[in-house]
Amino acid sequence: MNQNDLIDAIKHYIKTPKCYYSAVLINAPWGAGKTYFVKNVLYTEVKKELQNANKYMIYISLNGINSVDLLCSRFNLAKLKLSNKPKNKNNIAYDSLNVISAFSDLLSEENQKKINAALKITGSMVKISKKLVMSFKGEEIIFILDDLERSTIPIEELLGCISDIAEQEGCKFILIGNEEKIKDQDKYHEIKEKVIGHTYLFKQDVQSVINGELKDKELKDYEGKIIDLLNNEESINYRVLFQSLETYKELKEMIKKIQFDYFKNSSNWGRFLYELLSDCYFNKKENIASKKEEKDNIEDSYKNLLFSMKNEDMHKFKFVNDVNRNGLYNVSLIKGEVERYIIKSIESEKTENLSFLRNNYFLMEDEEIIKHFNMIIDELESNEIDYILYPQIISFYYRLVSIDLYEENNMFDIMKRNICLNKYEYHTIELDSFNDFVPKNYTSNYKKIVKELITVQEDVQIGKEIDLSDDEDWVSKLESIYYSKEKIYMHRRAFFKYVNSTSLLEKINNSNNKTIDDFRGFIKKISRNFGFDHDQEIVRSLVEEIRKYLKEPSGSKIKKYQLDWLVSNLNEFAGIDEGDNQNNMG
Incomplete structure (x- = not known):
């Protein structure tokens, strides 16, 4: 049922003097935007009908309510809150507190005395509901009970309580929930027909949410595109969408303060904001999907993969993932990534x-x-x-x-x-x-x-051959050059063929044990998970020269075992069998 049809159905329910049933149900999956719709759309739309019928709406969440006593106390306390408001103003009374004493400052002294006296006599808020003299009659009130499936009251007790109160006081109930998640499905469906007259399958209107929540003039040209993007989703979790909008607004303000010249052009700024908003939403959705991956079946995982692939052409910002996953707002990361986005955008304009x-x-x-x-x-x-x-x-x-x-x-x-x-x-x-x-x-x-x-x-x-002749810290230079072009060296499966052999051997011969140990550590580190077999020829040549040092009379600062280990490390680096090397030398 679309939003407008649902509003018309609720208006009809409000205007109908007496119903043969106690409640109606607005049913939709978690995250479909039911609560948002009730608080931000429905109430505004039905105000006129409420005033004409001289009725008041009271909103109560059932989340965490674990007994009929506590539920009845919520009914009475909410009505008492309402009794302190002028009769010509219709406001939903939001009540989420669990204890009666928390309301003492909101109650008149007279009503507080009545509650205290009744508690002494009965010890039960259920009995108070039958005895307490209120300034509001039951037929004047429509209760909205949200989170039906999250109540821990057994479902037959909960619906029985609603039925009793509706019958005794003449009030009406609008229930909000996800029917599929109610625990005892058999008992629920057995008693449902006696209490709930109509079940409305709710589907949120994307456009009304965007118009109501985004309110971003700088994205005006992209509103249609945003709505189309969301309408193409198989299912929208509005809770995720609202969280994404908050993240988007915070990041937008941070980026605004950095002041990029490229964004002085409103067209560039609008396009960037659209990509930022899209990434905030899809990244949030992907993060939630990845957390549930172990619980998902194959079909669910496949659907998650599809929505990732469907939006793979959208720009992805690492800083958005940092915010969504860890709550980290790293200004330097944001600045660097936005600068790269600008460079990429300028280049793409040329193509x-x-x-x-x-x-x-x-x-x-x-x-x-x-x-x-x-x-x-x-x-x-x-x-x-x-x-x-x-x-x-x-x-x-x-x-x-x-x-x-x-x-x-x-x-x-x-x-x-x-x-x-x-x-x-x-x-x-x-x-x-x-x-x-x-x-x-x-x-x-x-x-x-x-x-x-x-x-x-x-x-x-x-570039040109790496010459180490003028470098005192030659191992650090090799490390720096290698890691700056690691992808290329790994692709070519070679590194030492690009190093001047004469200068490298000179450095090895004139080094101390600590430096050779550092050099061996570098070799082992870069060859741990990868083989540089295209370096075999140059490594054999290096090993042959190093073995000559081993045969010379001891006058070097380097221990012979260090050179032995170095030879071993070089052979392993290039994938050379030690025996094969000895044969080649012979």
């Missing part, structure tokens, strides 16, 4: 032709496709396209070649030239082996050229 082509080429005429692709080639020639997009350009190029729309040209040479200029130093080209945009008969061509580009980029990034 609109590529995005447009990939998404729309099948709707375009041949001449228009060629025109747009030539514009991409022009951007390539002026080195205005980031290297990370080269594989996408190549895949689209082969698609055009496969349908005889384009002939091979010097595009690949232009790419290699650009890479050598190293304009986009920290942006790495990667091969997507499963790129389904590449025609099957051109897959090998695609892989070959992308691998060539990766090799060119790695050569540029590795």
